[in-house]
Amino acid sequence: MSFQTDEHAKAYWKENLRLLLILLVIWFVVSFGFGILLVEPLNAIKLFGFKLGFWFAQQGSIYVFVVLIFVYVKKMKALDRKYNVHEDQD
């Protein structure tokens, strides 16, 4: 066990799962929500030449996906340091 106590291990995992849950909810909302389930109401809104629902399905969701992964990388790095379970290199 690399954690100082069992409580630390549990708390680390809990924070990790919370972060995952938040990010996956956003992941679901932009793609399945805006791009598929709500596509018709959103298509009534226009962003330049794009209908918004169409834009989320073909462009917007992909940009959000990229941001999600980098947010995850950053948050996890902070979490690893907080509980002192990071790797030596960085």
Place this chain on the structure above:
Amino acid sequence: MDIQGWTFLLVGLSFALYIGIAIWARAGTTKEFYVAGGGVPAVANGMATAADWMSAASFISMAGLISFMGYDGGVYLMGWTGGYVLLALCLAPYLRKFGKFTVPDFIGDRYYSQTARTVAVICAIFVSFTYVAGQMRGVGVVFSRFLEVDIVTGVILGMCVVFFYAVLGGMKGITYTQVAQYCVLIFAYLVPAVFISMLMTGNPVPQLGFGDTLADGSGAYLLDKLDGLSTELGFTEYTSGNKSMIDVFFITFALMVGTAGLPHVIVRFFTVPNVADARRSAGWALVFIAILYTTAPAVASFARVNMIGTINGADGQGVVHAEAPNWISNWQKTGLIAWEDKNGDGRMFYSGDERNEMQIDRDIMVLANPEIANLPAWVIALVAAGGVAAALSTSAGLLLVISTSISHDLLKRNLMPNITDKQELLYARIAAACGISVAAYLGIHPPGFVAQVVAFAFGLAASSFFPVIILGIFHKRMNKEGAIAGMLTGIVFTASYIIYFKFINPAANTPDNWWFGISPEGIGTLGMIFNFLAALGVQKMTGEAPDHIKDLVESLRYPKGSGEAQGH
């Protein structure tokens, strides 16, 4: 220089580069062969993963598919990029911490069972083979069109190059070759897209250009014009699409989960030095993939407008065939465009109703696009070099999974545990040689359903691997009985549904006969749900995993002490 001269030059130069890298990075040990010694930096690994993932299908076919499907094409865009989020958040870091070479290794150790390992090996080999056959075909098509050789010569040529660097170089050679291939393919994709975007909308960024106004002075938005043209010609609106919402939902989900479960993509995350790098790698991979994937829908709508314009003419009355631009007659020779003058007026006409006189193959859109827009010969040749790069990089990665599955998972871990490192490497190379021969045979004599087979590969990956890997990490008590039951339920259900509608009774393959309106392309999602249910149910009845497995799972959950990937 003409198109053919440029193609020889650019494809030849890119080949010389790949082979040079393969020789420079020759693998000496099994570890280097499998995972490049774990020493590849995150950005390079991200590029290699992107090249690995973006196959001939992404490069050549995807924009064409979207061009004909409109909004529905979004299933590929969201499905294949969204899967990366799952991979980065739920799989990559933990599998890297686990530190073995392959997915079957993880499943075999986590579920302490040779049976589970064997089921996983068979799934991995099957998924990889279905995929690689389509790639070899892609190489053949590009070669035969641009080098004007027949398709058999094209496939054999491609096969020799893939064999050379996959078998000699192993993972290390492949990783750096794939970095080069990524650069070639993305450059080849962006150059014509930027050119065309400038021509049509005056906006140099294709991602913004297709939401911009047309440069013809009318002030109309490009997508509005496309919607208008589509309805006028008897298609559904470009920005709306044809498929039912539930089907779009299920197909997208199956593609996402299938991406996350593909063994040749997962194995990439074993090649980085540590867990933090595995997380970063997935991020970079998605950046590099997103560059192509956000350009593709732009290319699709430009190509659609251009194509309708050159065939139906500015007045919408049809262009006289004798005066048609060169690209139409060039592609007519390959049989991928056909014109039948139904009303006998000597003019071509393209539409979605009975007035239609054109048959146009979707796969030609990306290759023909620069010709349609009258771009210079070197741009057309560049697209050919890019298509070849995309097909080769993916086939090499898949071959490696096939050879690793056979030499490492099947021989070393199952049948012949006493072979030495050197022998194992030899068997890996023999397996790769056999694998590529089978793939080339399938490329030359395609079973006639390459496109269906790809859907098959995704459905199977989604319904077999994904749930047991997720449960293996996030559900400590999951035991081997549950995992095996889950994998079998998922794969048998999904395979039967697909085989029934695609091969046994293709006539019944209509939305009325599908379960809940879910097409065979999307059924992997339901298979995945059944896999989860079966695994959880069986686990409840058969007790918990033993304590040493729970400790193993516990140790996956934090990065400290990840070390180098361990082999044996």
